[in-house]
Amino acid sequence: MTGETPAVTASPAGGLAAVEQEIAHACREAGRDRASVTLIAVSKTFDAAAIEPVIASGQRVFGENRVQEAKAKWPALLSAHPGLVLHLIGPLQSNKAREAVALFDAIHSVDRPSICEALAKEIKSQGRHPQLFVQVNTGEEPQKAGVAPQEADAFIAACRDKYGLNISGLMCIPPVDQAPAPHFALTAKIAARNGLKNLSMGMSADFATAIQFGATHVRVGTAIFGHR
Numbered sequence: 001m002t003g004e005t006p007a008v009t010a011s012p013a014g015g016l017a018a019v020e021q022e023i024a025h026a027c028r029e030a031g032r033d034r035a036s037v038t039l040i041a042v043s044k045t046f047d048a049a050a051i052e053p054v055i056a057s058g059q060r061v062f063g064e065n066r067v068q069e070a071k072a073k074w075p076a077l078l079s080a081h082p083g084l085v086l087h088l089i090g091p092l093q094s095n096k097a098r099e100a101v102a103l104f105d106a107i108h109s110v111d112r113p114s115i116c117e118a119l120a121k122e123i124k125s126q127g128r129h130p131q132l133f134v135q136v137n138t139g140e141e142p143q144k145a146g147v148a149p150q151e152a153d154a155f156i157a158a159c160r161d162k163y164g165l166n167i168s169g170l171m172c173i174p175p176v177d178q179a180p181a182p183h184f185a186l187t188a189k190i191a192a193r194n195g196l197k198n199l200s201m202g203m204s205a206d207f208a209t210a211i212q213f214g215a216t217h218v219r220v221g222t223a224i225f226g227h228r
């Protein structure tokens with residue numbers, strides 16, 4: 001498999017198995033340990049009935065892009081299945097920071113001072129420490145969240161120095177109409193020069209390429225759950 005075509009299957013469990021196989025293959029090709037890549041199963045728009053078989057197949061890490069949707073469906077799943085890990089992969093608004101810090105174990109969309117401030121406040125008051133990623137808008141698309149590549153170094157420094165946030169890595173979403181590889185390479189380069197070891201990059205269509213470029217977290221929805 002090349003990784004460029006989503007392997008959509010009729011069952012989420014089958015989709016998960018195919019994605020797992022492709023991740024293992026990409027890791028071998030890249031000379032990487034399978035354990036160095038975390039698969040985030042992106043379950044947005046799918047309900048508990050679709051998610052349960054994926055949990056039953058052994059998947060533990062899930063991603064959602066909206067705080068409200070996640071709040072509606074995850075508390076019950078989390079209490080039924082101890083040990084699950086939930087990532088917020090979509091944009092965050094300051095007024096949702098409290099709920100986001102309470103519910104999620106990781107937040108991939110840190111991209112502006114108001115979010116930093118809100119997160120710092122909630123982390124302090126709740127005593128919860130979600131893993132944080134700064135989103136970089138590598139394609140400099142006006143409609144997309146994320147800091148511009150040329151502003152990333154200063155923003156990462158401000159996260160640490162001004163807001164006391166422990167940033168673990170970077171996240172990017174390449175433009176849909178472009179080859180993803182240069183965007184993954186740029187994200188990896190910015191992370192390296194800022195001493196950040198985690199890279200959240202790669203979706204259904206390009207996670208194998210992302211692994212080649214050092215992704216530590218791949219966010220895969222369609223190839224597991226089917227089309228939304």
Ligand SMILES: *Cc1c(COP(=O)(O)O)cnc(C)c1O
Nearest residue numbers: 042065089203204219220221222
């Ligand atoms: C929906 C989503 C994904 C998963 O996309 P697929 O193409 O379905 O794998 C990954 N990352 C983000 C930020 C998303 O919103």
